[in-house]
Amino acid sequence: EVQLVESGGGLVQPGRSLRLSCAASGFSFDDYAMHWVRQAPGKGLEWVSGISWNSDSTGYADSVKGRFTISRDNAKNSLYLQMNSLRAEDTALYYCAKGDCSSTSCQAGYWGQGTLVTVSS
């Protein structure tokens, strides 16, 4: 059974940093791209960042580019999101998602339960 468990969220002041983690199990982690998707309170889904299976390729939403860094450790079956210079608008539930991709399609096949990040003074 695929399991994705996020951790590291919490209350942080504007301008500070936070590192999110996602522990994966139940599949061959190093075969899949992974993503972070966030959901602000009462709002819709927003893709934040993605990383290829071997970390060769990463991508970021314009809203976080230059402030967030995605990384992974395949030996530990773990995905990370380093968030710097946090802003109030980064307040959201952050989901880790498994990228199920083929030659013709790519979708978030499995999602974790999310970790809440609140940016406030």
Place this chain on the structure above:
Amino acid sequence: QSVLTQPPSASGTPGQRVTISCSGSSSNIGSNTVSWYQQLPGTAPKLLIYSNNQRPSGVPDRFSGSKSGTSASLAISGLQSEDEADYYCAAWDDSLNGWVFGGGTKLTVL
């Protein structure tokens, strides 16, 4: 404002068929496949439809998807009370080089 456009709400009575639309552009829906996600209240999103019209194992065949040009739609037939949820469409965007989502449609079963 979301890149993909969905109606904010939809409704139907038990047993009815409802459809939810999703409109995009040539850089996303027009050139890539569409997926749909169901988010029940207080839970994480779940993949409902992928590759425009494919259902993952375990998703009832009451749910179906289609795509034409730069638009897509999700149809739910034989509506049930447990279908009450938020539904999101998504597609890879070649310009943004990431996934884009619709704003979500809140489905109410009357």
